[in-house]
Amino acid sequence: MGEQRQRYSEKFKKETVKFAQEQRQKKTMTDIADELQIPLSSLHEWMKNYSEFENEPVVTEDRVKELEQQLEAKDKKLTESEEELATLKKAAHFFSRQKQ
Numbered sequence: 001m002g003e004q005r006q007r008y009s010e011k012f013k014k015e016t017v018k019f020a021q022e023q024r025q026k027k028t029m030t031d032i033a034d035e036l037q038i039p040l041s042s043l044h045e046w047m048k049n050y051s052e053f054e055n056e057p058v059v060t061e062d063r064v065k066e067l068e069q070q071l072e073a074k075d076k077k078l079t080e081s082e083e084e085l086a087t088l089k090k091a092a093h094f095f096s097r098q099k100q
Helices: 010-023 031-035 040-050 061-099
Strands: none
Touching: 010 031, 010 040, 031 040
């Protein structure tokens, strides 16, 4: 006779997807499925159907460092631009006083 197919509740599926989303940065989907003792194909199907973050970005430590570097570079450029603007304002004020 065939094996009895395991049935999972909606609550279990949703909690599993939430857990998988939290763990995806640390573990592979295969590891998560093994840990929860569920078929990998079921986990993928549940992720597709129950994912709260459809376009969830994949965030890695390298990506975070890259974004931090970009932010630092933009902050530096902004500071330089603000200093240039302040200098130009002073120059404009100086030259406008000389004409009078």
